[in-house]
Amino acid sequence: xxxxxxDDIIRKTIPKYKVGDDFEPLRRxxxxxxxxxxxxxxxITATMEDFAFVLQVHCYKIVRLEYGKSGREIHxxxxxxxxxxxxx
Numbered sequence: 001x002x003x004x005x006x007d008d009i010i011r012k013t014i015p016k017y018k019v020g021d022d023f024e025p026l027r028r029x030x031x032x033x034x035x036x037x038x039x040x041x042x043x044i045t046a047t048m049e050d051f052a053f054v055l056q057v058h059c060y061k062i063v064r065l066e067y068g069k070s071g072r073e074i075h076x077x078x079x080x081x082x083x084x085x086x087x088x
Contacts (some may be wrong), residue, residue, distance in 0.1 A: 006033070011051040012068050023057045037085035040087065043078045054078065 053067035066074040
C-alpha cells in the first residue's frame, strides 16, 4: 500500500479511539501497521506530513493517546512509568 494511502487511513482511524478503550479493535482497524504490538504492552510515536500521534498501550488497554496536525501539537515523549503496573 502506498504511504500516502496508509497515512490517510491512520489519520482517519486514530481519532476514533480514546484512553481506556481496548487496544485490539484499533490494531485490527490498521492491519499490518501495529502488528508488533501483540503482547498487550507497547508504544509508538509517529509524525506524518499533516498528522502526528503518540499511543501507549498497557494490559491491552489504551493508556495514552495524543494526536494533532503536527508533532508540535503533541508531546511525543513515551512515558515508561505507564507500563509499571501489573495487569490484573
